[in-house]
Amino acid sequence: MDINVAQLLREPVGSTRDFQVDETIDITGEGEKERVQGRCDMLRTQRSILVKCNLNSELGLMCSRCLSRFRHPVKIKFNEEFFPSLDIQTGTPLQAPEEPGVFTIDEQHTLDITEAVRQYALLEIPIKTLCKKDCAGLCPACGKNLNEGKCDCPNDKTDPRWSKLADFK
Numbered sequence: 001m002d003i004n005v006a007q008l009l010r011e012p013v014g015s016t017r018d019f020q021v022d023e024t025i026d027i028t029g030e031g032e033k034e035r036v037q038g039r040c041d042m043l044r045t046q047r048s049i050l051v052k053c054n055l056n057s058e059l060g061l062m063c064s065r066c067l068s069r070f071r072h073p074v075k076i077k078f079n080e081e082f083f084p085s086l087d088i089q090t091g092t093p094l095q096a097p098e099e100p101g102v103f104t105i106d107e108q109h110t111l112d113i114t115e116a117v118r119q120y121a122l123l124e125i126p127i128k129t130l131c132k133k134d135c136a137g138l139c140p141a142c143g144k145n146l147n148e149g150k151c152d153c154p155n156d157k158t159d160p161r162w163s164k165l166a167d168f169k
Contacts, residue, residue, distance in 0.1 A: 001025065001036075001117065006109035008044050009088040015044040021055055025114055027121045032060050036076070036117055048081040049105065051113060057121060061129045065137035066145045074124040082111050 001023050008017050018041045024033040038055030055076040062069055083096050084105045096102050105111045136146035144151040 001113045003042075003111045003113070004109060005042065005049055005082075005105060005111045006088065008042060008049060009084060009105075009109060011044055013044055013046050017042045021053070021113075025117065027057065027059060027118050028061075034059055036121075038076070040113065042111075045081070048083045049111060050079065050081050051111070051116070052079045053077065053113065053117070055117060059121070059125065061125065063131035063135055064128045065130060065135040066147055067138065068131055068145065068147075070131040072125070072129065074121055076117055076120045076124060078116060078120045080113075080116050084109070 001021060003019060005017075008015060018039060020037075020039055022035070022037050024035050026032065027034050027036075034057050036055050036057045038053065040051055040053040040055075043050040043052070053076065056073065057076060058071045058073050060069055061072045080103055082103045082105050084094055085096065086092065086107050086109070087094055088109065096104055103116060131147075138144065139146055139151040139153055141153040142151050
């Protein structure tokens with residue numbers, strides 16, 4: 001998701017650009033490319049370009065209960081500053097801020113939002129991913145996916161740690 005911002009860097013502070021995003025990138029790092037769509041606005045600031053993105057995607061995830069693959073929609077919103085590495089007028093190298101995780105614009109004045117999109121998309125993935133709210137999971141005895149129907153395992157299995165309590169009846 002490369003954008004040439006050379007012209008925007010030459011313009012005065014407050015200049016804006018907007019662009020539509022419709023790309024495929026590997027968000028999860030598993031080699032599966034996901035489509036990312038939406039809009040990003042860029043604002044020229046005194047020292048950088050502020051990028052505001054509002055994007056949508058759909059990730060292929062695995063359910064934590066039944067281990068089946070499913071599609072999960074995500075909304076990716078972020079505001080990030082991208083700092084130039086060269087002065088656009090003179091070509092002299094610029095020092096990036098010493099903050100960790102700073103995004104930069106390369107020597108060819110190309111701004112790449114791929115890593116920012118990937119990071120913010122990963123933050124939108126729930127800790128416990130479920131294919132649906134009432135996912136039944138897997139049978140602990142035979143491993144059948146209980147979303148596809150009941151298994152043939154007997155229901156009267158009691159945990160052996162509780163067997164002494166049956167003597168109190």
